[in-house]
Amino acid sequence: MPVENVKADQRDEYVRLVVRELKCGKLRLVSKAHGLGGVFGVAKANGRQRKIWNGSALSGLAAEPPRPYRLASPSSFLDVEIQPGERLFFSKRDASTFFDSLRVPEQLRTWFGQPPVTVEELLDAGLSFEHILDYKDGEDSLALNSVLFPVHTVWPMGFSWSSAVAQNTTVATCVAAGIDEGAIISPDYPLPSSYDEVCFVATDDTILMHKTLGQGSDTLSKLDKAFDERGIIRNTSKDVTLQESVTALGCDLSNDPATAEPSLDKILRTVARTLDVLHRGKASPRALHSLLGVWEWFSLLQRTFFSIFDDVYSFVRRVPEHCVEQLPDNVMNELLVTLLLAPLLAVSLDREPLHMLVATDAAPEHGFGISTCSCDAKTAMEVCRLAERRGDYVRLAAAPGDPTEVARLGSPHRLPQTQLDFKTVMSAKAKWTAHSGVLEAHAYLLALRWLARQPKKHHRKIPFLIDAKAVIGAAAKGRSSARALRTILRAAASLCLASDLLPRLVYIPSESNPADKPSRGLRNRPSRRPVRKSGGKTRARQSLLRSLDRLVEAENIIKRWM
Known part of the structure; x- marks a missing residue:
């Protein structure tokens, strides 16, 4: 790799920085480095600077790093299941200078080299010759003009793999403290079965959400001990312990009601x-x-x-x-x-799932179909949990006359409802032609409009069953580069914001979609009720006639008396 030189007017400052990092153990000196990168500073919120190693060249040569394991983001807060009025307690632990405690394997150090310095420069910066020998790896002799390469002993910020290493280390520390790995919430992994205590990990930040003080106190005690055992220094000034509000991942989390909002x-x-x-x-x-x-x-x-x-x-x-x-x-x-x-x-954060499954579909030969089915809280919650989880999809219980199921990739989840349990709320003919994906998105929009018209369905998570993965992906992401889809998603956004709806879209194969027939003009009609011989209006009329007869009879009696 080419040497990345330091500007002449910054040379003295760079050498002093190298000396400081040699003294604190972040750097070692070698005569030959396999990888080189410059350094630069990034401003921090407190007015100080953070040193970044320019590892772009080495990152380009290295294998692509894995996605950081169970990495949390603000969207992870939306997955938590909280009952209205339920009390929460928040805790937070922050690792101080976390990357400085993540040691690089000795055989990899020479790949994380910085611009070289000379022995004479190090002596001028205050190091003795003996100190230089102590900080140097290898037995080769040194002279004043000898060139040495500072190499990192810790994973440098700026290398593509460093964030993944840091994330895995924090997750492993949480697991060692007794936190259930499944309770560490991330968009890429299945959600836990219980939300009594959940955890969010973002590199050096660990956020905990507890529902009981006793369990929270016990978990924090074990977590602090795990930090100490692994040599991870905590920034105690940022510790939050069992409070009713916390600032985490750039968001303010609070109680009564449970809310997440930008910091x-x-x-x-x-x-x-x-x-x-x-x-x-x-x-x-x-x-x-x-x-x-x-x-x-x-x-x-x-x-x-x-x-x-x-x-x-x-x-x-x-x-x-x-x-x-x-x-x-x-x-x-x-x-x-x-x-x-x-x-x-x-x-x-306390929006409960609507106890109704909403299925949508569209067919170019006819138009749009929407079918709904009432369900219990457990089923609604299960479907909502599957939203945005890759590879998960749902199927309905088999019933006579159902189409043959086609094998699909992924993990199927069988619901207890059948297609016969769904009723058609819309089977409308399309008034214009469009790509099938656009029609599918419009069917989703029509379902949102139908829901938004009913105030009782506001402030809810809505379990949607949709057989168009392109629509599920675009709606889950919130936007699309395709103009036709983007226009529909903007209309959907206005309905969700106005009604406080949180759509949770799950894939259902076309042959299992109960909205497939309505989208082709075939409604699911409820069974006919027997026709009553005497309707309500007939009974009222007969009662009125009897009253009139009594009035006439009373009039005749009065006339006879007169």
Whole structure:
């Protein structure tokens, strides 16, 4: 790898940094390095700087790292099942200078080299010759002009594998503390069967959500002990223990009611930056990309916000990225809409699943179908848990006359309902032609409109059964690059935000979809009731006639008396 030189005016500062890191054990010195990368600083919130090793070249040569294991994000908070009024306790543990405690295997150190320094430079920076020998690996002799390469003894921030190593280490520490691995919530893994205590891990942050003080106190005691046993230094100033609110992953979590919303400090800074951009009407692609990234992180609480962004993505991809440009009107509009809707980023964590399965489908030869079936809380919860889990899908219980099931990849989950249990709430003919994916998305939109018209169904998680994976993916992501789908998703977003609905979409194969027949014009009609010989109106009329007869009879009696 080519040597990445340090600028002459920064050379002395770089050597002093090397000396400090040699003294604290983060670096060693070698005569030959296999991999090299420069270093640069990134500003921290407290005004200090964080050193980053430029490992882009080595990352390009290395194998692609795995996804960080059970990595949490703000969307993970939406998976928690909380009853309205249920009390929660929040805890948090933060590892201090976490990457500095993650040791690189000795045989890999030479791949994480920095720009070289000379023995003379190290002596001028205050090291003695004996110290240099202590910090050096190898037995070769040294002279004043000898060139030495500082190499990392810990996983450097800036290498593609470092985050995965850090995440796995934190998860392993939680498991060693007795936390059930299945209770560590992540979008990529099945959800736990119990939510009495759940955990969220994001590299060096560990967040716990407890429902009882006793269990929470016991878990925290074991977790603190596991940190100490593994040499992980805790940042005790950031510890949160069994409180009713916490700031974690850039979000404020609170009780009564259970709510997650963007951190007040961060959202205020983000709003101020957005107002500044809207006022100036100019920005560089790089600067706007940075601002957009914060809004995207907050949008993980309300994925429907992603449907707002379109032209802004095109702008942030422009080159050169540092050149300040006039923002197009569409980009300004998207930023303004995001800003105006920002109060709706706060989400309730106590939304219960609607006790109804909603199936949608569309067929080009006819139109749209929506079928629903009442279900118990357990079934509704089970379907909602499967949402956005790769490979999971549902099938209905078999009934006479059902189409033959076609084998599918993934893990099937059999529901107790049959297609006969579903009733058709819509079987409408399409008034226009479109791609099948667009029609499927429109059927989903029609179902949302039907639900939004009924206030009793607001503030709920909605278990949807859909047989179009493209629609499930786009709705779960919140947006689509296809204009036709994006327009539908924006309409769906407005309904979800206005009705406080959280759609949970699960794949159901076409042959099992109870909305398939209604989408082809065949309604599932309930059995006919027997016709009564005497309806309510007939009985009322007969009663009225008897009353009139009595009045006439009374009149005749009065006349005879007179």
